[in-house]
Amino acid sequence: MIELNGVSKSYNGIRRAVDNLDLTIPDGEIFGFLGPNGAGKTTTIKMITGIIKPDAGQIRINGTDIAADPIKAKQRFGYVPDSPDLFLRLKGLEYVSFMADIYGVEQELRNSRIETLAKRFDMLDALGDTIQSYSHGMRQKIVIMGVLVHHPEVWILDEPLTGLDPKSSFTLKEMMREHADSGRTVFFSTHVLEVAEKLCDRVAIINKGKILFCGTFPQMQEHFQSHESLESLFLELTKHE
Incomplete structure (x- = not known):
């Protein structure tokens, strides 16, 4: 579960990137976080993950306040950033093993998990190569594998499907569904609204730091008395903001 209560963040003391945000993402749900560029999505995600501090409000990961106990909170989630260009000089296996070390995953368990993840993402033959030699x-x-190797309860994914081939994209979406169906939490941002419409249990649309809508896609259609696609409703909702 992810809980945000009264969370705000301003830059330069003037522009409020996130404005008094209240949001609850329960267990057992794939939650899509949608918004145009500059809407406050990445700022919100960086606050949830503890990369930046909010000016006001409280953020809890499975009941743990990330400001009060950041180590405990960060042990509970895995975070895929919007750029995979990390630790480029390491080999793939070195990177995933490094992530397993950080989270204290035992050797036998990590070997099993790395093999399983590598098979699912067709990465077995590439683990011995340096990350800088990899395609996007x-x-x-490999970043996704590093995030999932400690089997976190909460997944926080920022544009995770970007650059993935169709098979790997299908695999990740399948894994997201499995994770939510096992009673855990998946929070992800995406610009691919067709994917959000098909995959998400609920979505929130943010623009100019405020939540414009939060709920299921059928609830959105009912609210706006429309049978249009999520993409059409999203564009209509954000065009005048």
């Missing part, structure tokens, strides 16, 4: 999609996959 392969870098994305």
Whole structure:
């Protein structure tokens, strides 16, 4: 579960990137976080993950306040950033093993998890190569593997499908569904609204730091008395903001 209560963040003391945000993402749900560029999505995600501090409000990950106990909170989630260009000089296996070290995953368990993840993402033959030799999609996959190797309860994914080939994209969406169906939480941002419409249990649309809508896609259609696609409703909702 992810809980945000009264969360705000301003830059330069003037522009409020996130404005008094209240949001609850319960267990057992794939939650899509949608918004145009500059809407406050990345700022919100960086506050949830503890990369930046909010000016006001409280953020809890599975009941743990990330400001009061950041180590405990960060042990509970895995975070895929919007850029996979990390630790480029390491080999793929070195990077995933490094992530397993950080989270204290035992050797036998990590070996099993790395093999399982590598098979699902077709990365077994690439683990011995340096990350800088990888394509963008392969870098994305190795970052995802590093995030998932400690089997976090909460997944926080910022544009995770970017650069993935169709098979790997399908695999990740399948894994997201499995994770939510096992009673855990998946929070992800995406610009691909067709994916959000098909995959998400609920979505929130943010613009100029405020939540314009939060709920299921059928609830959105009912609210706006429309049978249009999520993409059409999103564009209509954000065009005048």
